[in-house]
Amino acid sequence: MSNSEAAAVLTTAHLPEAIRAVRTLLGIADTGQAEVDFEGVIRSPDVLTHVRRVLPDLRWWALAGEEHGSSEGGDNPAECLPVQVFDWGRPLDRAEPFIAALGPDAAAVRWDLDAWPAVPEAGLERVSQKYAYLTLTVHSRDLYQHELSQDHTVHVHVPRGDGDRISRVRWLAGQVGGRFTGRVESAPL
Template identity: 75%
Template sequence: MRTLLSLADIDQGEVDFEAVIRSPDVLARVLLVLPDLVWWASDGEEHGSSEAGDNPAECLPIRVFDWGRPLDRAEPFIASLGSDPAAVRWDLDAWPEVPEAGLDAIPQKYAYLTLTVNSRDLYQHEPSPDHTVHVHARDRNGDQLARVHWLAAQVGGRFTGRVELAPL
């Protein structure tokens, strides 16, 4: 992820977190990273939420939807998760122009990187023992795959996934 992020314009970037926290140990570690965590009980807000001032440890499992955090919170959050599933999305300023690869700049509205932790999909429905990188890049010329293939090559990999339209 660090290499991919180094290729993006992230001066004003921020990071968003979505997770399902099931254990008190994971919750304690996450709260060290994000003491004012935004969450609600998996059974629904009426069973507990950060907005109501409830104790998250008494409402497990909880769902986390915490957005607009500083970039430096991402790695500690990921390290705190253990085997619980999550999605960490870096909201980039842009994917810069790469003239030698024929790639135009992609503005902030369409420039994201998401790491799904212990999950294959963006919504934590497909459990996995590892992580998956999702590249969000909507090119005005309609050639999103050119950017994805170029990024994969920059990290010594190749595109092995599938193209999906995801609501942002």
């Protein structure tokens, strides 16, 4: 298991602005073998219906605990709300439909990238897949949905303790019209 640091580079009340920033960052990153992961809590039957259209074989368990229902147990998630969603390794094209399906519910969408490329003009070396991630938190300011909000935050991940990490974060923030505010979270992966 590796650890990265997730730095907030853009917080906005406008979800389309956050999605544009994610698209820009995905355009910078190496994404040939990239995949996307989802984590969140679904509270509403309507949101559950929409999310299951996007991810029909959604992995979930009851927020009250797996003994109260789970996808592994073959239970009906509509009878177990609220449910915790942890779904990994999906194709990139599932991310935006999942985000659109969330309605008011909070979630984190993490893109597992191949790399952050070298940026010679900024003095930045390539960052390998082991530490190259991008996360959008929807209706939350933190990776784990503990700090619920009406806005959305884009986080870029960099290696913990890497001397160039702040330079890379600032450079990536600048590419999306954001700025590094100093908010960094540990992200065990």
